[in-house]
Amino acid sequence: MSAALADQGRRAKEASRVLALASTSTKDASLHRAAELLVERSAEVIAANAEDVARAEARGTTATVVDRLRLSPDRVEAMAAGLRQVAALADPVGEVVEGWVRPNGLRIERVRVPLGVVAIVYENRPNVTSDAFGLCLKSGNAAFLRGSSGAISSNLAIASVLRQALADVGLPADALVLVDDTSREAAVEFMRLRDSIDVLIPRGGPSLIAAILEHATVPYLIDGDGNCHVYVDAAADLAMAQAIVVNAKTQRPSVCNAAESLVVHESVAEAFLPALAKELAGVELVGDDASRAIEPSIGPAGAGDFATEFLDLKMSVAVVGSLDAAIDHVNRHSSGHSEAIVTGDLAAATRFTTEVDAAAVLVNASTRFVDGERFGFGAEIGISTQKLHARGPMGLRELTTTKYVVQGDGHVV
Numbered sequence: 001m002s003a004a005l006a007d008q009g010r011r012a013k014e015a016s017r018v019l020a021l022a023s024t025s026t027k028d029a030s031l032h033r034a035a036e037l038l039v040e041r042s043a044e045v046i047a048a049n050a051e052d053v054a055r056a057e058a059r060g061t062t063a064t065v066v067d068r069l070r071l072s073p074d075r076v077e078a079m080a081a082g083l084r085q086v087a088a089l090a091d092p093v094g095e096v097v098e099g100w101v102r103p104n105g106l107r108i109e110r111v112r113v114p115l116g117v118v119a120i121v122y123e124n125r126p127n128v129t130s131d132a133f134g135l136c137l138k139s140g141n142a143a144f145l146r147g148s149s150g151a152i153s154s155n156l157a158i159a160s161v162l163r164q165a166l167a168d169v170g171l172p173a174d175a176l177v178l179v180d181d182t183s184r185e186a187a188v189e190f191m192r193l194r195d196s197i198d199v200l201i202p203r204g205g206p207s208l209i210a211a212i213l214e215h216a217t218v219p220y221l222i223d224g225d226g227n228c229h230v231y232v233d234a235a236a237d238l239a240m241a242q243a244i245v246v247n248a249k250t251q252r253p254s255v256c257n258a259a260e261s262l263v264v265h266e267s268v269a270e271a272f273l274p275a276l277a278k279e280l281a282g283v284e285l286v287g288d289d290a291s292r293a294i295e296p297s298i299g300p301a302g303a304g305d306f307a308t309e310f311l312d313l314k315m316s317v318a319v320v321g322s323l324d325a326a327i328d329h330v331n332r333h334s335s336g337h338s339e340a341i342v343t344g345d346l347a348a349a350t351r352f353t354t355e356v357d358a359a360a361v362l363v364n365a366s367t368r369f370v371d372g373e374r375f376g377f378g379a380e381i382g383i384s385t386q387k388l389h390a391r392g393p394m395g396l397r398e399l400t401t402t403k404y405v406v407q408g409d410g411h412v413v
Helices: 003-019 024-040 042-058 063-069 073-088 127-138 149-168 184-190 206-215 238-250 266-279 289-294 323-333 346-355
Strands: 096-101 107-114 117-122 142-146 176-178 199-203 228-232 259-265 284-287 314-320 338-342 360-363 400-407
Touching: 003 117, 003 142, 003 176, 003 184, 024 042, 024 073, 024 127, 024 149, 042 063, 042 073, 042 149, 063 149, 073 127, 117 127, 117 184, 127 142, 127 149, 127 176, 142 184, 149 176, 184 206, 199 206, 228 238, 228 323, 238 259, 238 266, 238 338, 259 266, 259 323, 266 289, 266 314, 284 289, 289 314, 314 323, 323 346, 338 346, 346 360
Parallel strands: 117 142, 117 199, 142 176, 228 259, 228 338, 259 314, 284 314, 338 360
Antiparallel strands: 096 107, 107 400
């Protein structure tokens, strides 16, 4: 075990004990100060980011990955706005979830408390550094972060700003610890810091998730991939369906809540698919035989296309004969992230939301709404596709656990 990495974990653990006792006003002051400093020092952050972007482009990195990496004045302002939004949210720490009195007079309460040290491994998304810091801080947790080598200059610059904000309000700077060793060996060691890390959250693609499953010995929450479907039902308003599909696929195709798969009921497919294909000009459509018979611009789907998160301007298309077939197709290929139905039939909507197994199920709305900020949580830490202990967008409450506080008056068993 690297002595430097173990020391960083120890420092984060010590800081977490201070944060667990910090007042809401102090935490909020730090968040507002961090937002101010991000804007004040945005030129410094963007200059560091430009180094990462230049290296990525020189390596021939795809445009979608570069888009995730790139910062601009607007994106830095959005990071600052996210911190302000988190400051405005209710502090979950100390919330009494439930309480009751036993017949013998014993009083029992279940109270929210921080997790401790929340470790996050993430890829080329420097905004995650700020988002993770904000949510961890407000929920009383130390943020122990390990970003990618491709974003290291950006992450170091952002972390410097955030650590200054902590110090400015009297909180330990080690409430945010960024690992600067981006080697694979350090990543594996990071996943095994059982003495320091209370929960590990990976934010990245299949290779990162596979590494967590293989190497991690600390508790973890999987921020999984998003093979999100939109099902256009027989009773759909086709104009509405078209708008939803276009938005879900093209508004920002490089994110996990973008739609990757389209399922269309056969009774509306002939009217819907040709018109949609025109609106999705520039999107590569691949589909089954039924969809290709209706719309010639749809190419043949490969063996794994119906279960693939493309994160690009590509979409799979399937035509089904019934709601049962649609639900079966979605459940068979879903990654458990977000699935949508477009329909005017309440019974169909109810069956879809009841029978589809996913973290979020939407009726007549784009999958792009499955997001911590759009749910009112502030900037999320990720979107869990697990079922324990959190599922869906992970905001402040999902970064806490509970403990029982039991009060008696000389009670003995």
